[in-house]
Amino acid sequence: MKKFLIILSIFFLIIVTTITKNSTKEIENKIFNIKENILPLKYKYELVLLDYNYLSSPQKLMEYQATYFEDDLIPLIITDLKKIEDKNDKLIISNFK
Amino acid sequence: MDKYDKNKLVLENYENEFSFKRKKSNLNITFNRIAFIFFVFLFISVIYSVKFFYLGSLNSKIQKDIFVNDKLSYRADIVDNNGDFLAKTINTISVGINPNFIIDKKRFLINMQLIFPQKRFDVIKKKINGDNFFYLEKQVGQEKYEKLRLLGDKSIIFEKKLSRIYPQKNLFSHIIGQIDDDNNGVSGIENYYNHELKTIKKKLELTVDTDIQFLIREELIKFQEIFRSVGSGAILMNVNNGNILSMISLPDFNLNKRDNISDVNYINRVTKGVYELGSVFKTFTIAAGFHEGLIEPETKFLNLKKKLKCGKSLIGEYDDKIPQDLTVEEILIRSGNIGSVRIGQKLEIDKLKSFLGKIGILERIDFDIEEVGEPIPFRWGKCKLATVSFGHGITTTALQLVKGYAIITNGGFDIKPTLIKKNLQQKIESKRIVKKGVSEKINLILRKVVSTKEGTAGLANIEGYEVGGKTGTAQKIKNGNYSSAKINTFVAVFPTSKPKYVLMVLLDEPKTSKNYVYNYRNKEGSFKGTPFNTAGWTSAEIAGKIIEKIGPILATKYMEIN
Numbered sequence: 001m002k003k004f005l006i007i008l009s010i011f012f013l014i015i016v017t018t019i020t021k022n023s024t025k026e027i028e029n030k031i032f033n034i035k036e037n038i039l040p041l042k043y044k045y046e047l048v049l050l051d052y053n054y055l056s057s058p059q060k061l062m063e064y065q066a067t068y069f070e071d072d073l074i075p076l077i078i079t080d081l082k083k084i085e086d087k088n089d090k091l092i093i094s095n096f097k
Numbered sequence: 098m099d100k101y102d103k104n105k106l107v108l109e110n111y112e113n114e115f116s117f118k119r120k121k122s123n124l125n126i127t128f129n130r131i132a133f134i135f136f137v138f139l140f141i142s143v144i145y146s147v148k149f150f151y152l153g154s155l156n157s158k159i160q161k162d163i164f165v166n167d168k169l170s171y172r173a174d175i176v177d178n179n180g181d182f183l184a185k186t187i188n189t190i191s192v193g194i195n196p197n198f199i200i201d202k203k204r205f206l207i208n209m210q211l212i213f214p215q216k217r218f219d220v221i222k223k224k225i226n227g228d229n230f231f232y233l234e235k236q237v238g239q240e241k242y243e244k245l246r247l248l249g250d251k252s253i254i255f256e257k258k259l260s261r262i263y264p265q266k267n268l269f270s271h272i273i274g275q276i277d278d279d280n281n282g283v284s285g286i287e288n289y290y291n292h293e294l295k296t297i298k299k300k301l302e303l304t305v306d307t308d309i310q311f312l313i314r315e316e317l318i319k320f321q322e323i324f325r326s327v328g329s330g331a332i333l334m335n336v337n338n339g340n341i342l343s344m345i346s347l348p349d350f351n352l353n354k355r356d357n358i359s360d361v362n363y364i365n366r367v368t369k370g371v372y373e374l375g376s377v378f379k380t381f382t383i384a385a386g387f388h389e390g391l392i393e394p395e396t397k398f399l400n401l402k403k404k405l406k407c408g409k410s411l412i413g414e415y416d417d418k419i420p421q422d423l424t425v426e427e428i429l430i431r432s433g434n435i436g437s438v439r440i441g442q443k444l445e446i447d448k449l450k451s452f453l454g455k456i457g458i459l460e461r462i463d464f465d466i467e468e469v470g471e472p473i474p475f476r477w478g479k480c481k482l483a484t485v486s487f488g489h490g491i492t493t494t495a496l497q498l499v500k501g502y503a504i505i506t507n508g509g510f511d512i513k514p515t516l517i518k519k520n521l522q523q524k525i526e527s528k529r530i531v532k533k534g535v536s537e538k539i540n541l542i543l544r545k546v547v548s549t550k551e552g553t554a555g556l557a558n559i560e561g562y563e564v565g566g567k568t569g570t571a572q573k574i575k576n577g578n579y580s581s582a583k584i585n586t587f588v589a590v591f592p593t594s595k596p597k598y599v600l601m602v603l604l605d606e607p608k609t610s611k612n613y614v615y616n617y618r619n620k621e622g623s624f625k626g627t628p629f630n631t632a633g634w635t636s637a638e639i640a641g642k643i644i645e646k647i648g649p650i651l652a653t654k655y656m657e658i659n
Contacts, residue, residue: 014142017146018149046185049182075648078649079560081649
C-alpha cells in the first residue's frame, strides 16, 4: 500500500508538472508576443526621440530664436535666482551658494 | 468410475489438495507488474520531460540566433547626462539586383517603376541587361522594402546595413569619434568602447551635458574669431568625482560626414596636445610647498631679484612692477616667476617631482578615449627645477592640468577624470593624497587672483560664483625653439568657498584684437582693444563669459547631485 502511494504521488507530480509546464508555456508565449509587439513601438519611440533631440537641440533652438524673435537671449544673473525649499509646510527662500 | 451407478449418490471422504498458504512467489509476480507499470510511466514521463526541456530551450536558442545576427549590425546608442542621443544606430536596408536571376526583364522593370517612380530607368535598363550586381537603392524605407519583398523575386537582394547618426553634428566630435564601414570604432569613445558598444544591450551614458557643451562651444567659436587663434579648447569638470560635463577642442568636424581627417590642426587639443602651460603650474609649486609644510601663505620672500640666470637661459618677471619683497600669496596673485623659483628651490627636486607625480602631471593619463598625449620626459636638474617651478620646461596635457587643479582644490582627494557615467554603487571612496588644509589655503589665494586688482584674472570675476583661478601664458615651441606664438590658459575653480567645478580655457596662438570691447568686472567702465595677448586678457575673459552663461544651469540643474 505504501509503495502504491509513492507511485501514485510520483504519477500525480508528473501530471501536475506537465500541467504547470504547459500553462507556463502559454504565459511564456503571451510574454513573447507582447515583447514582439513592444519591439516595433520601442523602435518607433526611439526614432521619435531622435527627432525630438535633433529638433530641440540647443543649436536648433538658437536658429529658431534668431528666425522668429528679434531680441537676443541674455544670460540669467545668479544673484537674481532664488532657491525655494519646503520644510515642514513652510517655504524657505534663500540665495544660491 | 464404472463400479458406481450413475443414479446413486455416494459420499466419500475427499482429501482436498488445496491448502491456503502465503505463497511468496505469487506476491513477487504482483509486485513486478506494478514495478513494470511504474517503469512504463517513468519512461513516458522521462520522454515528456526531455520534450519539455527541449521546448524550453528552443526559445532561448531562437533568441540567441537573433542576437548573433544582430551582432553584425548592432551598436549601442550613446546618450548624454540628460538621456539625449549623441549617437544613434539605425538599421537601413539596401536593395541590390543580380541581373542573372531576372526571369522576365520587362515585367521586372514595370514593377520597379511602380515602386520607384522617381528613378531614371534608362540607366537601370542598361544595367539589368548586363551580368553584374548593382545597387538599385540604398537605405530604402520600410514601406518600399515590404513591397519589394512581396514581389518574391530572387534577383532582388536585400542587405541590412548599419547607419550611425549623430544628431549633435560637430558638438561632440572629439569625444564621440567615428566608426568605419565595418562597424568598428576608429576614434574617440567609439573606438575605446568598441567592444562594449557592440555587446552591451543598453545605452552608453556619458557625463557630458549637451546644453553646457553648446554654450561653451559657442563662446569658443566667437572668441576664436576675435583673437584669431589657430585652435582652442575647454574642459568643465566636477572637482569631486571627476565627471566631465563638457570637453571641447576647436576646430572640430561633423561626424555625420564621415570625413577622413588628416589635418593636424584637428588634433584634440585638450587631451592629445602636449604643451608647456606656463604660470598655471605656479599653483602646483605653492601647493607642494604647503603640502610639505615648508611655506605658509604669509611666508615672505625678501629681495627677490628681477632676473636670474640659469645655464644659458635668463629667467625674468613678465611685469617689472612686481615688488622685490613678496609673500607666497602675493607671488601667486601677481604671478611672480622669481618667487616661484625660490619656492621650488626650497622644495628641492624630489619633493616637487613627487608632488607633480602624485597629482598625475608627469605620466600619461588613463582616460576614456585613446587620443591622449604623453608628457615629454626630461632630466631633472637645478635649472629644470627653476623653470618647472613657474611652468616652463615641463609639458603636460590640458586634461592633466584640470585633474591637478581638481585635486589641490577639492580637499586633496584623488580623482579620475571620466566621460562615462557610473552608477552610484560603482563609486569608489577617493583617497586623500594631498594633506588636509592645503586646499583651503590654495582656494583663498586663487580667489584673490581673480578678485583683487593686483590679480591677473580680474576679467573672470563673475558676481555670485566666487570664481578663483590662475592664468598661464607660455611661449610655444616650434622646431625645438621658443617662438613668439603663445599658449594662453586659464583654469577657473568655483565657488572657491566649496569648489564644485573646474573650468579650463586654452587658446592656441591667440592674437590681440583692436576692436574687442572689454567690460571691467572689478570696477566700472570699459575699454576697446586687447593690450597684450596674455591669458589674463584672452582666456580669462572667455572663461568669465562662459561662467556667466553656464552658471545658472550648473546652479539649478546640478544642485542636487553635488
